[in-house]
Amino acid sequence: MAAKYAGGCAHVHVTAIAEPIDNHECHCNVCKSVTGQHTTHVAFFNHGDVRVDHPEKLKRVPFNAQNPDGPLEICLCTDCGAVIMLDDKQGRIRVAVPNVMGYDDAAFPKASYHAFWDETKGYPKPDDGRPVYSGLRPEFTWPAGA
Template identity: 65%
Template sequence: MSHKYEGGCEHIHTHASNEPIDNHSCHCSVCKNVTGQDNTHVVFFNYGDIVVDNMAGLKRQPFNANNPNGPLELCTCAECGSPIMLDDKEKRIRVIVPNLMGYNSEQLPATYHAFYDPAAGAPAPSDGRPVYEGLRPDFVWPKPG
């Protein structure tokens, strides 16, 4: 069966049929440390909207090494090591990084830049999308599930 959005690896498949609740290019230091990218295309879905076919095959580790008890866990395939998703222990969101987690980035375009800090020394984004110091001002975190 085909779903609107699909990703994962050879061993673990994920999909979503509902639209994401947020798409942005993240400039935070945690994303930079985890991905090695200057900015990371990040897509938030409501927690229940990302379906995983092999939860037992996930290896979990803290997303933020400086906050190991934080809410987000990086889930990778225990067999091949591919990143699969970020899972929220509070069950509010699941996060996909399309270019690293098998999703089509063009289907899920970033609409703004988040966590841009001019003091970090990186040039300001110049692609015409809005730039914010955090998530977009109208973003509302879903209630924990």
């Protein structure tokens, strides 16, 4: 199958062969801490829809420093340190942050909603016409793990 989206770095290439199963603008404190961005465009893919050409070149670190045993890991290139993807130890999803992980952000569909916003963020509720939720969209269902 042809890649719909491609990212990574010069040493590790990542391809997604399907559309994201979730595509949101994230307001969570973990994303803010990891990316340094006010909000982060995040795309979830079914785990099997994202391929990595050199998994042996990935260094894995906890995504959430407050929960180091949590399911998500940041995968970094061992050659250059580039952030390649988030991988789920349970085999449910793989995550792309297009503007951080070597993807053409403009090629991705626009995030369809805002996730993990609450009034404690210290800024106004987004009003760009997209739904705003305190977590993931209510109808989102986690895929089965590996």
